[in-house]
Amino acid sequence: MIRDSISSTLAPQPSWFTAKRLLAIFCIINLLNYVDRGAIASNGVNGKRSECTKSGTCSSGSGIQGDFDLNNFQDGVISSAFMVGLLLASPIFASLAKSVNPFRLIGVGLTVWTFATAGCGLSINFWSITICRMMVGVGEASFISLAAPFIDDNAPVDQKTAWLGIFYMCIPTGIAVGYVYGGLVGSLLNWRWAFGIEALLMLPFAILGFVMKPLQLKGFSHTGSKRPSTSVQTSCTEAVTSPCQDGSSQTRNDSMDDSKSAPGILNQFTRFWMDMKVLLLDKVYVVNILGYIAYNFVIGAYSYWGPKAGYYIYHMNNADLMFGGITIICGIFGTLAGGFILDRMTNTISNAFKLLSVATFFGAIFCFAAFCFKSLYAFIALFAIGELLVFATQAPVNYVCLHCVKPSMRPLSMAMSTVSIHIFGDVPSSPLVGILQDHINNWRVTALILTSVLFLASGIWVIGIFLHSVDRFNEENELQVSVTDRSNTIPLLGETTQKSLINL
Template sequence: MSKQIGAQGVIASNGVNSQIQEEFNLGNVGDGTLPSAFLAGLLIAAIVYSELTTRFNAFRMIGFGFGVWAIASVGCGMAPNFWTLLFCRVVMGAGEASIITLTGPFIDDVAPPAQKTLWFGVLNLFPTLGIAGGYIFGGIIGPALGWRYAFFIQALIGLPVVIWALVASPISLQTMHGDEDVPTSTLAGSGSVPLAKAGWLTALGRDMWILGSHPVFMLNMLAYCPVQGAFGSYIFWGPKAGYELFDLPQETIDLTFGVVTIATSIVAVLLGGLFIDMVGSSIRNAMLFCSAGALVGLLVIEAGFMFAPSFPVLIAMFALGELALFAGQAPCSAVQIWTVPVRLRPLASGMGTVTQHLFGDVPTPPFVGWLQGRFNDWRLTMEVLTLLLIIAVVAYAIGGCLPGKDYRRAAEQGRLLADKRNMEDGRAGAEPAGENGLSAPLLENEDQ
């Protein structure tokens, strides 16, 4: 996953992006379509991969996808015009989609029950480190060798991953177990039909209906869209905004954004996961924590773009806002897995990725480019962008107050102390009481 967003960081760095804009004579809107193209390819392919994950060796698919990604990266470096570059960016995203649907279910399968949120936090570090590494890498390679070599070297770096994924031993996820591969009843009460006997599109449609019938899953997925949209625009336009606001060297801006992103992501993502595991990894705790983080991030970043008189002050306030926003990544990823039947976890991961990009960082970079064209004021443009986080604050808060089903085993549902007391009282086999209503089933007949 670090390569996915690393590619976004590379093309967003001033060292690469400014050369692309100059060579192809791009305006802000056209330039903003480059990150969106990558994500458009990713979201188109993600649903296909989510279904194939239950049928084929996941590591082989990852190897194939990364191979496509590497070839398309070379194509970006050789692009003779903007439209070829745009097409290769779409193909890069499609190749990257192979890993999106595997990582979440895999982590939930292998992580210790008391540390699952922390493990999700570690997983979420890789995209962020990829962003920061892309800034630094592009900021160094672009001025030294030219923007095309940044893509060539990036493809070469990805080659070992392709080889490893193609030769690695197969893995078995809970989602691939035989008794989990049976569609469940819908809210309408229709009977079950084995996947093997149903058409692929019919089965996919039924599974998507089931996902849509889980309101907490839907709110969690939709709440992250404005966060993803804000991140996508900060990633792409942040270095350019800092450069034009404060007229500092491009290399300084790229390096600063990269270092700040690395530092804040490591601290915030790990602390966010640890905090939820410590206070109890219930879905309610996770959703309310995400809401609080989005609110703090909104207020601090908004204040930074409004009032910061210098780049050091702006980057300090931006770092504080990123800390608050990044802290919610691990709980958000965990809720996306925990609120759906085990069999549907790969599809939930794929749909979460599609939705978050489709309504998040696919439309926002071109939109921000359009805003800047209208306002010609980076402070005002970024202030308007940051206001999108209000949606996340409200949606997470509503999700934290709604009852919904937690599909984890009882001992993994943030009630480890209560389970221990039950064992001491001789009630180890008792069903959990349904703290905060989180274990009240939404679809009574669904397989767990």
């Protein structure tokens, strides 16, 4: 009788989502995000300015750079413009996740992304496309901050970094596909079509964020619901809890006292700064992000200037296809290998730092050596090995971001990670590399100077090995009842949750 009553009370409506379907959807969305980045960097979309010889003969320009007559600095600004929106919006979406369902926030963000990307294809000058790129960043901010915590909730305990590896594999793969995609669309149609097609492909996922039954994140309980959350992953969020009639625990959310203490917006800002203070005082988090900044400084410039550098250094007529092919293969195998290797080592924060430092150091050696050779074949072989090692860092570095903080702070942790690596990493790197190249006019030397920054990233991550680290994934569960503790190894899915409760 008791089991029957629990079953009828707690059984959620069947959801189309399973853990693997959720991962697949997020991977496709992430892939489209980075296809866009690869496409705008491709020679087919980015193009080149018109050039004049000493004799006065001028060739016509092509792509964005040719149509808007941009110098290398302006061209670099376009590549980084979307970061401005991403940086401003990421903390906002992370904070809103405490009062608005994160799954719905992703739907809002993808809608903004879709319309902004279409706007890029309709732009008429440098400023119009720059503004549209900023809005693309605003749309992406919700997804970047919230997707990884959803995956971390649903992944099997012994495969968490492997699942993160699959998700972050879409970064190099998307950029590489974007190179090829941009080159083909730019040559067959026009660079404007590349953005229009991207918008059409993302539209169904934007709609999905609004029409599908929303999921909850571990560590969050939204006051908009009149009933206590039945999800074992979200029944406790703050430090004050009390027993519920259904056997779970009810959370006293701070926002319930907003009317008595301070306006809601002021309360949000206060909570945000308190959480920020926690992050900035966490040595493990800070060291991890500092290494990630140096790493992303190089990767961001590689992704944007790579095809153009290859074109001028090795006279690659098919630079888009060449860099795209190398990045696809090395990105897939490198990112997946990083996740699976850390799981085999036992996915701890200390082991993650060991893998980060070693893989980045040897990756830097191979990439640096690649640009020293004049032979195209030697470059391809060495650079491929270097990228394979460098991309092995994607899953471990994000694993540290997710597990060095308590569950309710994971969206903010991911948001500030994104803000930091972009504002200090690839936002300045593309324009700075453009300025450096304008000054020295030697792509080989420019590439060598850029690659040397990877050694700095490796040295910073070495420090993390010796720091005292604690995995805080289950920290908030100390305040929850035993049924919640048992569910930590179970994905956040209706059927599984129901069975675990009934079997009690």
